[in-house]
Amino acid sequence: MSSASTQPDYTTISNINFTGGFPTSADLAPSIVFLILYALTIPVLLWRWFRKSDRTTILIRPTVFQACRIGMLVIRAYMSKNTYGEGLLIAELVLVSIGFLFLIDPVSELWKNQVASHMPKHERPGWIVRLTWLIKILILVAIATAIAGSVQISSAIDDPSKLDMVKHLRQASVVVSFAAVVVVAIAAALTHFRYPLDHRGTIYILTVAACLIIVSVYRMVQTFSTDPSAPVRSLAAFWVLQMVFEFFAFCLIIGISIPTWFPGEKGRLSRTNSDEEMGRITPAQQVQVQQK
Template sequence: MTSLQDAEQIFGDFNFTGGFPTSKDLGPSILFAILYGLSAPVLIWRIFRKQDRTIIFVRLGLFWLCRMAALIMRAIMAKNTYGAQETAAEVCFVALGFLFLLDPFSDLWKRHVDSVVPISERPWVLKLALLAAVATAIASACMISGAVYDPAKVNSLKALRLSSYALALGVAGLVFVMLVVTHFLYKLDTRRSAYLFFIGACLVIVASYRVAQESSNNRNSPARSDVAFWVLQITFEL
């Protein structure tokens, strides 16, 4: 086990979402862990209820596990010394969790359109949904690769992380725009569309923050502050 200073020396060239956990992260980590814990019974019930048993809730379950793991690790790291392995794991959980929200969002949009649009007019919609799913999978693979630290590949890994963040933003933005277009084009149900608009706006905000944070080289930038992380990512994901 190494200290925070050792971890910063090892990973110093990386700009991690949320930064290195410090004592200031203990309170927010516990608070959000409790909030996520309170949501667990509802999520489990929806996963196992026969009429709701879809892959969407399985993906949401994976998001819940990633986010809970990140919050627990962040709380522990806030009050204890930690090293490279703990840092890499926490970063991976924070980064991957968001991707498990994108695919359900694109799937919900697709189902919303399928409920109204005739089969003969759906192919282009299905192709866009497939594009969103493929892009999400690629972004996920990039995140996994970027979590592995190699001193000889610092610049390439930083570029890979930024590319995957930008790709995730592109997916969220694309589905949100197509949601707006299809709502007015096919006169979709307003209440369902409004619900998806709200979800999409939250995801676009999170994705935009991640790109701004990752691309910032200024340690004093507002995008790299603890407040930005807890509000613009963790809160909007919840």
């Protein structure tokens, strides 16, 4: 990004190739637009939390993501028109890189709940359990390497010899996060075709995963790009390929009642018990129950 030249104190870290680059005046308008969009989602997310039938711990990660994005957009809007210090720069870079990772785990949890909604634990093959743990490990590694790379930025500003460490940690994070999203998508497709899972849930999971794959591919290509003038390193690419598709994925996650769509083990047991009770009563009584 050309903005590095306006901040001479940080030219030493410009070759780290941060996602979104250094904020410029061109970032002000899209920052405000996305701030408004995310502000409009706050009531929806609060509604999900306060409505008992919608409340679930899966919403914790989207809530953290929303906070990261709102914070990042406020900082980026300010930085686009003002001189900024090292602390503000690092905060913005951290929020950009780490925020996305909090969207991956909810999709993994939705897939796990979808399987649990239709298959008793003793009927689930071992590879599903192992895949669940693999996805969790990948997500944790992606977050850990992203955080480790971020905390080294301050040192890299003062000591250019640490730039390679920051770059390698960031590269590891984007590769691992890409792998995590792809594994979730493949897992959802495999379980759908091999087991009697509902079509609606699978289509939903794959749609969210597709949005995250687009973001992951962009982040990976952008991170490994060595040409400063490459289209993937443009502001337009950042705002469209990351920010837009992140927002789509986020809206999809908070746009449904997760416990209703993906009730998990408790929902399956409740449904099974209900079916058993219905089986014990006469057809006439069943009609009366259904009419209530």
